[in-house]
Amino acid sequence: MSAVSTGLQEGDVIDGFGVGERLHAGGMGVLHRCSPPPDRPDLDFPLVIKVPRLGPGEPSESVVTYEVEVTVHSVLTGPHVPRFVAAGDLARQPYLVMERIEGPSLKEWVDRAPLPATEVAALGASIATALHAVHAQEVVHLDVKPANILLRADGSAVLVDFGLARHAHFPDLLAEEFHHPMGSGPYISPEQVLGVRWDPRSDLFALGVILYQLATGEYPHGAPTSRRGLRRRLWHIPRSPRRVRPELPEWLQEVILRCLEPQAAGRYASAAQVASDLSQPEQVTVTERGRRLRRPGPGTLLKRWIMAAGYEPSPLDRPSLQLATASIVLAAVATQHRSEARFQALREVVGRLMAVGADRRLTCVTVIRPASELAGGSAEEAGTSQRIKHLVLLRNWAEPLGLPPERISYHVIESSDPAAALLEYARSNQVEHVVIGAPPADVPLKGTFVSTRVAAEATCSVTVVRPRFTPG
Amino acid sequence: MKLALLADIHGNLEGLTACLEHARDQGAEAHAFVGDLVGYGADPVAVLELVEREVAGGALAVRGNHDAAILDAGSDTMNRAAEAAVEWTRAQLGEAHRAFLAGLPLTARRDEIFLVHASADRPADWTYVSDPRRAGQSLAAAPGTWVFSGHVHEPMLYYQGAGGRPLQHRPEPGVAIPVPAHRRWLAIVGSAGQPRDGNTAAAYALFDTDRRALTFFRVPYQWARAAAKIRAAGLPELLARRLERGE
Incomplete structure (x- = not known):
């Protein structure tokens, strides 16, 4: 692969798109404001241009994640993703132009956590609705975290950064490629740690981490980076949210801990069902999971540890098959x-x-x-x-x-x-x-x-x- | 340019014509035949004459193991039904048909596109490229960016990951898959004449060389008619049933 990015500066014009003020420089790329080409009056909404960090000295992942992001994002539609506009040729000048979402990222809310249960539920329902819209298009995001969730003024959520995503209809360029689990330590699901990259319920685990964080101000499984630290979530049970904050309602703990179940089959079957429960708390069936204050005893832990050791991925291999059951x-x-x-x-x-x-x-x-x-x-x-x-x-x-x-x-x-x-x-x-x-x-x-x-x-x-x- | 890739036609005229008609509706401007024009099906003459006309018009074609078996009476690597079909087919063909088959190369290349019926790694050994390891071996031996093969009747796309290891993707019919030139790709285009994955519809693939997108298609065709012809010709019953069940 010989893709070398020279980087774009404010004032540059690429394929007619004007590069504006730099908005953000992240690990994988740089975001600038962007103006449309003069012959594209249809682009009458705010734009951003994202330029990946490629070339010598940058990790090889960034080329692949750029390819993945372009492939997946270009086929996604609807209000829960930024409108895709254009992408540059990888060999010439890689870039991605998309709708600019004005809203702040969820990080703003996470910084203010713990939040009241009703606010947690409302945010969670918005995120779950956005996740379902993406899952229904055969895509699993696989990098759901506060920085990748933007909130519009009307409260609806928009998912960004599809660099680690998996679309069931396209070859998975990230399968088995890198020797460490990809994602963000606190949010990555147990099955992702093991290399499973098709299950929409992986995003529900990340949503569970976010809900836990919004409700308690803490991470359920910490922020490990080593494989060993990440594997712990295959069997470890997080502290009950109601032990951290006793005033939290049982129904919210039920929803959070169900999203955080180590086995995907133990979680909600779809994001739509999470949204449904979070927007109608009175309909949540509270079980022992919602009521518990202490972690289950050593017997349960041992059982979970044994189940984790014999972890068998589900025979399904695409979101639509999972959603069809749910x-x-x-x-x-x-x-x-x-x-x-x-x-x-x-x-x-x-x-x-x-x-x-x-x-x-x-x-x-x-x-x-x-x-x-x-x-x-x-x-x-x-x-x-x-x-x-x-x-x-x-x-x-x-x-x-x-x-x-x-x-x-x-x-x-x-x-x-x-x-x-x-x-x-x-x-x-x-x-x-x-x-x-x-x-x-x-x-x-x-x-x-x-x-x-x-x-x-x-x-x-x-x-x-x-x-x-x-x-x- | 849109290039239709057809493999494992196996003398099934109904399957072939359905795929060609579908490809025409999709805007195909060129055809490539990736081996096994004959064997199993009841229309070897009609299929060969159709393909010969296409080749005269510029289409690419390579030889498959069944095509080779027609020419080589000494080959005995096939199962009984296949062998019976080869013998029957041999009797149907005239000198001109045999000459056309004999003139087919084992591999063909146009620009960055490479065709081989089985594996590019010793093509005459007819190795089944049925897993990523064998796909890797074929890719290592093949020139070009895009390698198209048949022999295995189930459509599959193999690609090189950044780690260099070949990976596999089971294509969804009708989805245009980006196949950019900075990676190498090996596609098993599927069988236009004897599908074996439980789906009776004929299979072929369409490569858009400008957009660098590859689409695998499944085309329902009159398999009942093709099966009836197999029975009427006195070919093994098993070969008719395979078309009826797609297996």
Whole structure:
């Protein structure tokens, strides 16, 4: 390889892009403000140009990580990554032009840690949502840390620096190449220490470290650099966050420690499920993990140590296969129009969808009219009793499915526009499949029905269910 | 330029024409045939004549072990079904077909592209490049940046990591994979005539030399028709079943 970078200075122009003021000089590259070429009026958003440190005296990793970053970043889309604009030829002048994200990095929040539980959960949900958006595009980031997470003004998270990432559709240029685990000591997952580079749950471990850090101000496994120090996390159990800060709620500890499980299978099955729990703490099933104050005894540690010694990587090898086992299914249950035949038909379809993925989660949703639109009495009181009534109906509908509590949640949404409410819920909770009942056969104006609009406008799959026999 | 790479056609006219049609729709401007034009399938004459026309028009082609076996009656390294197919094929071909096969080189090179049916390391030994170690041996013996091979029927991309060790990547059909020139690459392009990975669709690869991107494709074709012809020709039943099951 003979890629030598001369480096770019403020005032240089490369392929029409103007190099502006230097913003940041990191280990792998230098960031400058950037102006678009005059013939690119479409680039009407702020830009940065990133120039990798290459050439004599720089580590050979930087050439490869530049290649990886360009390959992976150039195919990623959506609001949770900076828009990719252009990349330079490695042999001539390597550079990367992308959207400039104005927000600060998560480091600002980490510096202020420990933070209140609600703030930790809100930040965590944003990061998890961004991670899921990337995982759904067959990419595992593998270098999730506060410096690589930027927060937009609206609170949404943007992931940057894909130099260590893995895209399942492209050759892994970093596989087996370097003899030390790649990543950042405090955040690297146990399986990454062992060289596994496909599992989206590796990013959930890093997210767990970040949540732990935000909640306690400490690292769960310290900041080791040696392989031996890194291997410790294969079996070691971190101090309970609630032992560090007793006021932390059990549900938050449950989420954090579940993300930090040494075996990927013990963690959440997808980032969407982490986001779901962090944004709805009341739905978190708290286990011993969430309640414990002391580390488990020597017996448990020994068991974990033995499991770590016999660590077997999962037979899957790409994010989509893992996510397929872990999708969120939304059942839209029309509790206000009770019909046993319709309920039964919906349940059958949902039951089949839930049977094929042991980590799938079911979200049961019903939309009721807002309390203010209900006549008589105190609106607030009426609203509460309505919500409870429909929650009971939802739970009753789901009971025959026999799903364990950690795989199911219930939501009563108040809205005068049920289709919009369902669509918004599905979108913001990364639902992958909506199951909804069809309108009855004998009614006119089908185009105005909730299921019709949901099927047309949803960003995920929608199954519209009809009972075999429609009662008249 | 977009170069379509087709290997292990094995006398399957339906598979070949489906791949060529697909490649044309993708904008392929040139073709390269990476060995084993015949053997197994029931249309050796039609396949050879089609490829011969392509070669006359500038396409590259190299010889595979089945093509060689047609010429060499003494070879006995094949299993019984393959041997039966070779004997049957030999009887179908005329002098001109044999002359065309005899004229095929073992390897071919154009610019930085190198073609060899099996391994570039002693090509006439027909070594299966079925793992990174053998891919490394082939790459070490091959000139050029991009080496394209067949023989193994399952599509695979081998590449040199910065550590120098060859690594493997199982390609996702239809994804354009960047294959920049500062690394060396060895692609098993897949079989256009007898897929063996449980997928009945024919396989080929398309190399965009300007963008330096390689795309592996799977093309569904009328395998039922190709299998029926194999049965009608009296070739071993096993060869028809392989097309029906893609194994």
